[in-house]
Amino acid sequence: MEQPASGAEPAAGAGDAVEALDRPLPEGVRRRVVALVADAFGGLTVTELPAQLRQYARFTPSRRAKFAGNAMAAALESDTLFRQRIGERLRESQPELTAAVEAGAPPAAADPVDVAAAAYVLRPVGWVKLVAAAGEEVQRADAERADEESRRELERLREELAQARTQTRSETERLRGELDAARKEADALQRKLRSALNEVKRGEAAVRRGKAETETVRTEAAARISAAESETRRLRARLGEAEASVEASRRAAREGRSVEDMRLRLLLDTVLDAARGLRRELALPPSSIRPADSVDAVEPGAMSPKDIAARALSDTDPALLDQLLALPQAHLIVDGYNVTKTGYPQLPLEKQRLRLLGGLAVLAAQSGAEMTCVFDGAELAAPVLLAPPRGVRVLFSKPGVTADELIRQLARAEPPGRPVVVVSTDREVADGVAKTGARPVASVLLLKRLSRV
Numbered sequence: 001m002e003q004p005a006s007g008a009e010p011a012a013g014a015g016d017a018v019e020a021l022d023r024p025l026p027e028g029v030r031r032r033v034v035a036l037v038a039d040a041f042g043g044l045t046v047t048e049l050p051a052q053l054r055q056y057a058r059f060t061p062s063r064r065a066k067f068a069g070n071a072m073a074a075a076l077e078s079d080t081l082f083r084q085r086i087g088e089r090l091r092e093s094q095p096e097l098t099a100a101v102e103a104g105a106p107p108a109a110a111d112p113v114d115v116a117a118a119a120y121v122l123r124p125v126g127w128v129k130l131v132a133a134a135g136e137e138v139q140r141a142d143a144e145r146a147d148e149e150s151r152r153e154l155e156r157l158r159e160e161l162a163q164a165r166t167q168t169r170s171e172t173e174r175l176r177g178e179l180d181a182a183r184k185e186a187d188a189l190q191r192k193l194r195s196a197l198n199e200v201k202r203g204e205a206a207v208r209r210g211k212a213e214t215e216t217v218r219t220e221a222a223a224r225i226s227a228a229e230s231e232t233r234r235l236r237a238r239l240g241e242a243e244a245s246v247e248a249s250r251r252a253a254r255e256g257r258s259v260e261d262m263r264l265r266l267l268l269d270t271v272l273d274a275a276r277g278l279r280r281e282l283a284l285p286p287s288s289i290r291p292a293d294s295v296d297a298v299e300p301g302a303m304s305p306k307d308i309a310a311r312a313l314s315d316t317d318p319a320l321l322d323q324l325l326a327l328p329q330a331h332l333i334v335d336g337y338n339v340t341k342t343g344y345p346q347l348p349l350e351k352q353r354l355r356l357l358g359g360l361a362v363l364a365a366q367s368g369a370e371m372t373c374v375f376d377g378a379e380l381a382a383p384v385l386l387a388p389p390r391g392v393r394v395l396f397s398k399p400g401v402t403a404d405e406l407i408r409q410l411a412r413a414e415p416p417g418r419p420v421v422v423v424s425t426d427r428e429v430a431d432g433v434a435k436t437g438a439r440p441v442a443s444v445l446l447l448k449r450l451s452r453v
Contacts, residue, residue: 019128025120026135030073032117037072038064040089050075050082076121087122098122106130112137290393291413292331292372297395297406321449324439325367327419333410333438334360334446335403335424336375342425343447357389359450364391372410376403404429411438 025033038061041049046057053075056068064072076083091098097114100106102124106115116134119127324330340352347355357373364371370393377384377396388394397406407422411433414420420438423446424430430440 019123019126021128021131025131026116026138028113028138029116029120029131029134032113033076033120034065034069034072035061036090036117036121037076037086038062038068039093040086041072043089043092044085048082048085050079083121083123090118090121094118101127101130290331290370291415292333292370292393292395292410295395295406295409295413297374297398321421321441321445322367324419324421324441325363325369330367330369330419330421331414332360332363332369332371333407333420333422333433334371334373335407335422335426335429335443336373337403338424338426338429339443339446342443353384353386356450357386357392357394360392361389363450364389374403374406374410404432408432408436411436414438 024030041053041056041064042061046054049057052071053068056064056071059067076086087098097107097110097118100110101115101118102122104124104126106119112134116131119130119134325332334356336353336356337349340347340349340356344352344355353375360371360373363369371391372393372395374395374397375384377398384396386394395406397403404424404426407424407429411420411422414436416437420433420436422429422433422438422440423443424440425443433440
């Protein structure tokens with residue numbers, strides 16, 4: 001392959017001396033030449049490359065065309081040996097095209113740009129004409145392409161103009177319709193405005209009439225207030241006189257009541273002495289059975305020592321409960337769960353019962369009063385194992401009977417006149433026992449009494 005190249009050098013040199021371009025390469029031909037050089041670049045060794053191109057030896061063809069295009073074009077124009085080597089690579093890659101170009105008869109179907117690029121690299125006789133013809137063909141193709149683009153652009157603009165005209169007509173019609181609607185709306189608003197102005201005038205007249213009436217009412221009210229103040233002063237004077245009269249009556253009543261109290265106290269002492277004498281006379285034994293023992297209920301079973309809760313003591317007592325328990329033969333009936341769920345609802349039911357019964361035992365020991373604690377046993381699956389503390393009777397309601405009904409039975413079982421105190425916040429229970437003569441108190445009162453430290 002080296003022999004043809006060396007044999008072609010004189011002819012190429014002679015062609016270079018005779019033929020030369022009188023104008024720059026057409027841009028399309030130049031790009032094709034740079035692409036040919038970039039493709040053939042990789043088949044050369046570093047020593048075969050011009051010095052200014054050796055730094056691009058490791059680039060890909062596309063990067064060579066991008067970054068070394070001007071340098072490759074300049075080297076191809078000035079370095080004959082480099083151009084001949086590129087021509088050899090071109091002959092190897094496109095033998096038919098190069099042979100036809102060197103023979104001066106390029107194929108008619110070949111791309112003029114490819115023919116011009118091959119002629120520029122190979123430099124056969126008449127290559128300047130081939131390059132010039134390719135440039136003219138490229139310019140003609142560009143002109144035809146530009147003309148075609150211009151026609152398409154003109155058609156596009158015509159279509160857009162037609163669409164714009166159509167849109168303008170429709171928009172104009174729409175705006176006319178809106179204008180007509182706006183005019184009609186403006187007319188309606190003007191009518192409403194005139195009506196509103198008339199209403200405002202009528203309202204102003206009504207306001208003026210209202211102000212006049214208000215002034216009249218205000219004058220009358222001032223006169224009535226003055227008369228009421230005079231009447232108030234007169235009534236206050238009469239009230240002072242009545243209070244003085246009432247105070248005098250109270251003093252007279254207190255003086256008379258002190259005599260009646262003395263007579264009543266003397267009569268009560270006589271009755272008590274007679275009762276004590278009658279007890280000695282009859283030698284009545286002390287009663288061990290109470291009326292509450294006759295009420296049918298479920299009594300608790302025994303409990304183990306570990307189930308007994310610690311008993312808290314208290315330092316302060318509500319005066320009302322202490323006074324009620326200080327009455328002779330007082331009987332305290334406690335709605336158990338009502339008290340525990342008011343005071344400590346977060347505890348389990350077993351611990352609620354133990355805590356309440358512990359406090360009641362201490363209270364029974366302190367007051368000496370009879371005490372009965374009632375719990376609802378309707379939901380019990382089995383008898384409760386519980387040892388009642390000393391001085392406290394513990395009852396559970398039977399199935400089908402609520403604790404409230406059991407409390408009412410206990411209150412009804414007591415004789416009339418005996419002090420019976422029922423502790424429950426339940427209004428129905430309180431009202432029911434009050435009808436039997438018992439005294440209901442709130443659960444909070446007992447909790448305060450039991451919480452004394």
